[in-house]
Amino acid sequence: MAKPKSLTKQPKAKPKKEQKLESVDDFQAAGVEFEEAAGKWRAGDAAKSMRFFRRAIDMYDQGLRMFPRSIDLAYNKARVQLEIATHPILVDQLEQPLRAVLEEALASHRYTLELDPENTDALFNQAQVLTAIAELIASDEDGEGGGNEAEALKALREALDLQTICLTRQERKYQEFLELEHFADEQNASEKPPPASGSKEASEPSGAEEDDEWFNVVEPVTIDTLIDTLLAQMGTLTTFCSILSGSPEQAQPGTLVWAEEVATELVEKIQAISGEKQDRLQEIALARANLVSAMLEAAYRTGQTNAEAYGRELNLAFSNPNLQIDSFVDGLMAKARSFLALSSAMADADNEDARSQSTMRWNVLTASIASLKSASAARGISQEDLVSTHLLRGDASLHLYSMAFPPLSHQTAVNTASQNAKNAEVYYRNASRLTSDGEERDVASLKSMVAQYLQAYSQGNAQGDISGLLGASPRGQGWVIQQLEDMMAENLVPQALLS
Structure with a gap:
């Protein structure tokens, strides 16, 4: 998601903390002061950062109660609400369901655009809110999908x-x-040179210090x-x-x-x-x-x-050629995900055409694994992306494993089933060790155990008893069953093996 468009105004000077808030500028300055504090704490203390962001929203709310037609207060409130609902560090600190926070941000943006229909930043940001809501619904998080x-x-x-x-x-x-710009260039070309330094015309005006105030920053x-x-x-x-x-x-x-x-x-x-x-x-x-x-x-x-x-x-x-794919981590991972999507689409087709194209699907999956391998070895890859490469390589390996079973029974997959399951187990285990996300670690650990079970099955050492898997996570049997059902729905394992 694109970053929310930022402030429309900047302060010449911050208000004294003991100053009584009487004007739009007073509330604006106080809100920005809280935002700046929130920004300083965001990386080190997310909870404290969120408290400052909430204070900023409260300050803009107080100002809007006194000045309900203030475009700047309305815009800044809406923008901060969008930021806390979409920043990955701050989302974990929300006390309300994410959908509710996004709906509040949407209402605030609609109000801002009622005040200023020409505000391009507000238009841009409202579109971001709507996209975030759609993504939430599609991902079924917070029970908002389905x-x-x-x-x-x-x-x-x-x-x-x-x-x-x-x-x-x-x-x-x-x-x-x-x-x-063109007019200014023409004027500059026709006007006399500026006065020499030190002349009266070029000197700074004298007078009393300027009062604390706000001024518009209009970025071209x-x-x-x-x-x-x-x-x-x-x-x-x-x-x-x-x-x-x-x-x-x-x-x-x-x-x-x-x-x-x-x-x-x-x-x-x-x-x-x-x-x-x-x-x-x-x-x-x-x-x-x-x-x-x-x-x-x-x-x-x-x-x-x-x-x-x-x-x-x-x-x-x-x-x-502009992608320079061989050295571009984001490009390599996007390519791998796209190939995995093609493989999944072919698997879901469940028709004679898909079965006859099993070699194409095999090649697509191996190409996906190759892209992920290149991405994992790229210089400067982030820890988060490195974890993703292991998880996706595990998924691709299980897709290869599943191709050994009817209705495809792809011969190369049959011959390499045990090795594909072993590869998946290693990739998932690596992901579980590298990630700092608790749920992601638990998912990777369970998938690693499933891959071990599948390897044993292919070697004739498993009899279809999955009771050991059901107690494999501290999150409980219900969670494990849901994960297993998701894996079957995603064609990661043949349904007959875990049914």
């Missing part, structure tokens, strides 16, 4: 509409900026601004297609055609303006590859393309 995919898709359509409005206004402001719209909004739109459309892939029954006639038309327009626009931004070409190429991947999966799952075309177009998307 059949609400239509609601998620509706939220994403609204987000795309807001981003389109935002981009249109930004494009207009950018043209105005270029015209003013630049090419980077436009690219940021276009990338956000591409991300929103990617999420839309991903949710559609998981619920193909939600694909109304013409939905994918509409998505393709929007995607084509976005790609054409971002290519037209990014020619001189060499430092952003890789970022743009990755966003485009992720969008193509999501659209291809949706098209395949809705029967609008076949596996061969899916695989061919996917390879082309990640062959973009």
